[in-house]
Amino acid sequence: MDSFSMGQTVSFDKASLAVFAAGDAQRPDSYFIVYDSNKRVAQVDADGALLQLLKSKSNAKAGFYLANDVAVAGDGTIYIASTYINPETLAVNRECIVKYDRQGRYGGVVFAHDHDESEVVDNTGLIRGLQSTADGVRFCMLSTNAILTYQVSSSAAPPAPPVRTEVPDARVAVQSATLSSDGMRLAFTTAAARLFVCRVGETPQLAFDGSATDRLSIPGHVRFLGDAIYFSDLGGDNIAQLQDGNQSQVVFDAESARRAGYDDRFYECKNFQAVTADRMVFNNNGKIIDFDRAGNTCRILNEARWSVLIWLIRGAYWLVLLVAACSAILLLRRVALSADEDGRRMFKQMLLVVCMVVAAAGIAVSMVFSNMSRQLNESSMDGLRGYLELGRLLVDADAVDRVRHVSHYMNDDYSQLLRQLQLIITRDGALQAGTYSGIYKVFGNKVTALAYHDGLRGIFFPYDYDYEASIYAPVQRDGKIYMGEIADQYGVWQIGVAPIHNANGDCVGILEVGLDMSARQEANRQLLKKTVISIAMVLFVLIFIFLELGFLNTHVFVNVAANDVHGKQMYAEGVLRFASYLALTGVFLSAAFLPLFSKALSYPMGNLPIDIVIGLPLVVETLCGAVVAVAYGHIHHRLGIKFDIIVACLVTAAGMVLTGMADSYAWLTAGRVVVGMGIGLLMIAFRTYFLIDGNSAYRESGVVALTAGVVAGINTGSVAGGMLAARLGMRNVFMMQAVLLVLAAVFVLLMLRNRRRLPSVEGPQALSTWKFVFSRDIWVFFCFSFLPVTACGMFLGFFFPLFAEAQGCTEEEISGAFMLFGLCGVYLGPSLTRMTTDAFGAGRAVFVGAIIMTAGLLFFAYAQTLTAAYITVLLFGLTDSFIFNQGLNYLTSLKQMARFGEDKTMGVYNVFESGGEAVGPIVFGLAMSFGLMTGVGLIAGMLALTSTLFLVISKPTKEPPC
Numbered sequence: 001m002d003s004f005s006m007g008q009t010v011s012f013d014k015a016s017l018a019v020f021a022a023g024d025a026q027r028p029d030s031y032f033i034v035y036d037s038n039k040r041v042a043q044v045d046a047d048g049a050l051l052q053l054l055k056s057k058s059n060a061k062a063g064f065y066l067a068n069d070v071a072v073a074g075d076g077t078i079y080i081a082s083t084y085i086n087p088e089t090l091a092v093n094r095e096c097i098v099k100y101d102r103q104g105r106y107g108g109v110v111f112a113h114d115h116d117e118s119e120v121v122d123n124t125g126l127i128r129g130l131q132s133t134a135d136g137v138r139f140c141m142l143s144t145n146a147i148l149t150y151q152v153s154s155s156a157a158p159p160a161p162p163v164r165t166e167v168p169d170a171r172v173a174v175q176s177a178t179l180s181s182d183g184m185r186l187a188f189t190t191a192a193a194r195l196f197v198c199r200v201g202e203t204p205q206l207a208f209d210g211s212a213t214d215r216l217s218i219p220g221h222v223r224f225l226g227d228a229i230y231f232s233d234l235g236g237d238n239i240a241q242l243q244d245g246n247q248s249q250v251v252f253d254a255e256s257a258r259r260a261g262y263d264d265r266f267y268e269c270k271n272f273q274a275v276t277a278d279r280m281v282f283n284n285n286g287k288i289i290d291f292d293r294a295g296n297t298c299r300i301l302n303e304a305r306w307s308v309l310i311w312l313i314r315g316a317y318w319l320v321l322l323v324a325a326c327s328a329i330l331l332l333r334r335v336a337l338s339a340d341e342d343g344r345r346m347f348k349q350m351l352l353v354v355c356m357v358v359a360a361a362g363i364a365v366s367m368v369f370s371n372m373s374r375q376l377n378e379s380s381m382d383g384l385r386g387y388l389e390l391g392r393l394l395v396d397a398d399a400v401d402r403v404r405h406v407s408h409y410m411n412d413d414y415s416q417l418l419r420q421l422q423l424i425i426t427r428d429g430a431l432q433a434g435t436y437s438g439i440y441k442v443f444g445n446k447v448t449a450l451a452y453h454d455g456l457r458g459i460f461f462p463y464d465y466d467y468e469a470s471i472y473a474p475v476q477r478d479g480k481i482y483m484g485e486i487a488d489q490y491g492v493w494q495i496g497v498a499p500i501h502n503a504n505g506d507c508v509g510i511l512e513v514g515l516d517m518s519a520r521q522e523a524n525r526q527l528l529k530k531t532v533i534s535i536a537m538v539l540f541v542l543i544f545i546f547l548e549l550g551f552l553n554t555h556v557f558v559n560v561a562a563n564d565v566h567g568k569q570m571y572a573e574g575v576l577r578f579a580s581y582l583a584l585t586g587v588f589l590s591a592a593f594l595p596l597f598s599k600a601l602s603y604p605m606g607n608l609p610i611d612i613v614i615g616l617p618l619v620v621e622t623l624c625g626a627v628v629a630v631a632y633g634h635i636h637h638r639l640g641i642k643f644d645i646i647v648a649c650l651v652t653a654a655g656m657v658l659t660g661m662a663d664s665y666a667w668l669t670a671g672r673v674v675v676g677m678g679i680g681l682l683m684i685a686f687r688t689y690f691l692i693d694g695n696s697a698y699r700e701s702g703v704v705a706l707t708a709g710v711v712a713g714i715n716t717g718s719v720a721g722g723m724l725a726a727r728l729g730m731r732n733v734f735m736m737q738a739v740l741l742v743l744a745a746v747f748v749l750l751m752l753r754n755r756r757r758l759p760s761v762e763g764p765q766a767l768s769t770w771k772f773v774f775s776r777d778i779w780v781f782f783c784f785s786f787l788p789v790t791a792c793g794m795f796l797g798f799f800f801p802l803f804a805e806a807q808g809c810t811e812e813e814i815s816g817a818f819m820l821f822g823l824c825g826v827y828l829g830p831s832l833t834r835m836t837t838d839a840f841g842a843g844r845a846v847f848v849g850a851i852i853m854t855a856g857l858l859f860f861a862y863a864q865t866l867t868a869a870y871i872t873v874l875l876f877g878l879t880d881s882f883i884f885n886q887g888l889n890y891l892t893s894l895k896q897m898a899r900f901g902e903d904k905t906m907g908v909y910n911v912f913e914s915g916g917e918a919v920g921p922i923v924f925g926l927a928m929s930f931g932l933m934t935g936v937g938l939i940a941g942m943l944a945l946t947s948t949l950f951l952v953i954s955k956p957t958k959e960p961p962c
Contacts, residue, residue, distance in 0.1 A: 021072040050304040059808030073132035076102025087523030090434025129178035191458030211407040262298035266465035384496040421453035491518040577709035584713025586740030589721035615921025621672035625680025629910030644685035649745035652678030660734030722815025784950035790916025821877035842890035843956020849883030850947035857940035
């Protein structure tokens with residue numbers, strides 16, 4: 001739905017198809033209209049109110065690209081036959097049938113066929129006669145010497161083998177093909193102006209020959225209605241019903257239109273739908289016509305009005321954007337005001353630098369692409385001039401003049417012209433993709449295509465019905481050459497047009513050569529999009545690096561010789577924050593593509609859904625981390641936490657090397673086991689370093705600094721990893737992770753001042769692990785708050801990459817979500833933690849964060865779009881920036897922790913954290929198996945329920961932690 005448009009109407013400019021869909025108790029009668037050069041599909045009710053608008057997508061994973069046919073099922077499911085173009089080669093490389101539900105939500109690919117680009121398939125593709133059935137679709141597909149009839153279920157079941165009907169040179173000769181409602185009979189028209197009928201799989205029988213009639217008759221689009229066959233007569237500009245004896249009966253023409261009160265400049269009648277024997281729906285001159293012969297009436301739609309519902313939806317979108325913008329401004333202002341003088345100065349400087357860099361990058365990109373586009377247009381125009389001049393030398397004007405009737409199709413003159421047209425656009429022995437050549441003739445006020453280089457669309461195919469107002473009139477009348485850009489029903493083209501003169505100087509035809517600008521424009525859009533994303537990510541990573549280096553400088557090198565407590569605390573925060581940043585960058589370089597890497601090595605395991613199989617290595621990784629975390633709290637040694645961090649970095653590095661070398665699912669799992677053990681030790685050692693501090697203020701500031709470093713590392717790694725994987729390959733990135741982790745170990749060895757853990761609490765006040773975990777406040781916090789929140793947090797780490805990849809996103813685009821997430825976590829985390837502490841207290845802030853996450857999940861479950869997924873990630877980023885800090889603050893404020901011990905508490909904390917990260921992939925895997933709306937909606941409901949139970953049972957207060 002084009003929710004952000006501010007227009008009041010939708011004009012059906014360049015409409016190519018109209019399909020009537022009968023309504024039911026829940027939906028009205030409506031028309032589905034393909035327009036804007038097959039780039040949009042609008043659903044309009046009988047009064048012209050727009051119900052929904054489907055827009056073109058460049059990838060079949062996201063929707064249709066060029067809508068060539070539409071069928072609507074009884075339940076409202078929309079099926080669209082679409083071709084897709086490789087923007088690099090400008091050739092059609094894929095053809096699919098995709099589906100949408102009745103609300104316009106994309107439902108995926110029903111049928112797909114990949115084309116060899118050397119075949120040079122036309123933009124309209126090879127699928128013909130798309131029909132909906134009780135459980136899917138039925139259609140014809142043209143092959144080299146046959147028409148293949150397919151019956152495809154809309155479920156995941158593979159299609160049955162097609163039935164083959166032998167037709168010589170079907171890919172070129174067949175213009176339109178259709179099946180009867182039971183799928184047993186086949187009718188098709190050919191470029192030789194003939195119509196054939198047969199039972200599917202049997203020998204076709206000639207039913208109508210336009211070349212043998214006493215008038216110009218060219219059967220075009222053909223449809224069944226029961227046993228009757230209707231076709232559009234492109235020679236007579238009418239819709240006719242097939243009769244016996246090579247006869248036809250006109251159902252609609254100019255005269256019947258005028259009797260019904262519809263008078264237009266011309267009547268093209270190319271595509272139509274026979275609703276009943278007397279009712280025809282078709283497009284003409286930018287209008288949709290619903291003609292009823294029995295009632296002698298015409299309903300005419302030339303535009304659609306935005307309905308009240310759509311206005312409300314659009315208003316809601318703009319209101320959400322306005323509220324989001326105002327909230328962001330107020331939040332940033334609050335963050336700036338809550339900072340100290342140095343913080344505000346740094347915030348202003350950072351904001352100024354970011355604005356200057358973004359502005360400079362935007363101006364540079366705009367200038368580069370403007371110049372590049374101009375040079376490409378000039379270059380393509382020069383190429384067209386060359387094609388045109390070559391064509392004027394090659395084309396035999398006398399042969400053009402001699403081809404005057406449809407019976408001349410494929411005679412010696414016509415075949416010679418086809419060869420000449422192909423030579424015009426042949427380079428290095430191959431036809432140029434995205435390029436065409438054709439010859440036109442004018443009959444009355446109608447420009448008809450005598451031939452195109454590929455032989456498609458037959459002889460005397462009507463192209464422009466308004467010769468006097470067209471670009472062809474001055475070319476034929478005055479001998480002028482036209483160079484420019486046009487848009488028609490088939491796309492946007494850069495064309496060159498020149499007259500064809502015979503030896504007497506008479507204009508006997510028009511030569512046209514053209515380039516497909518739709519594909520070029522799409523290629524430019526994709527290139528611009530990739531460039532902007534790449535620049536944004538590079539800037540994002542650089543900002544993180546410079547800020548972390550700045551924090552390291554102000555906290556470490558300034559305080560390296562400090563002897564006071566505050567200076568030592570600043571030094572410790574600076575070193576550990578940078579160490580965590582470096583280590584977590586190494587750990588998370590593979591986050592954006594690890595599920596995809598696992599998917600490539602996964603295979604079916606019994607009855608387990610494949611999405612769960614993909615997530616199992618991640619589950620094993622987190623469980624191993626949990627085991628290490630539990631053991632850590634019960635093992636003490638004299639070497640200190642510094643030793644623990646170094647060992648953790650080196651073990652994790654070894655696991656990354658093993659993962660990068662994995663060539664099977666088993667070795668991948670083994671590698672993630674080692675990684676899980678290393679990460680488990682690393683994270684608990686990092687957290688314990690500050691939690692053993694006896695000063696609660698220093699403990700909280702240390703945890704906040706550590707969290708900022710961890711989140712910065714997670715997001716730098718996630719964003720940079722996507723870019724690196726796209727350029728270097730996934731396996732090389734795993735090796736880079738190992739190098740970064742070794743560097744983190746060296747940095748800790750040289751810079752970090754060691755701390756040793758306190759001995760375990762002993763005596764009557766000490767709590768056993770059993771009593772600690774099952775203390776009411778502890779188990780309620782972990783089971784009803786921390787575990788569900790952590791599991792739902794895997795929306796980004798597991799679910800989003802798979803969902804985005806299914807929508808056709810690249811690794812870089814997936815990394816953009818991690819960028820959004822990281823901006824919130826690093827820059828807003830410290831301030832939001834203080835603000836939520838002041839407003840709610842630690843425990844209540846955790847509940848507020850869980851409710852925000854619930855809202856994000858519910859929004860995604862309803863919308864199920866890529867945009868909704870990004871919005872959910874943004875909401876999760878805002879929540880994540882404070883919810884885990886507050887959860888840790890709440891946990892450390894409980895008296896049970898002091899009786900159990902900080903290091904052992906962190907062990908339990910890591911166990912539940914690992915448990916949540918292990919449960920998350922399984923839960924979201926099941927959600928993907930059961931359907932997004934149901935699955936994600938249930939996850940959101942469970943999160944809301946458990947967080948409410950936490951609030952009711954624990955009754956957290958607003959008092960700050962002790």
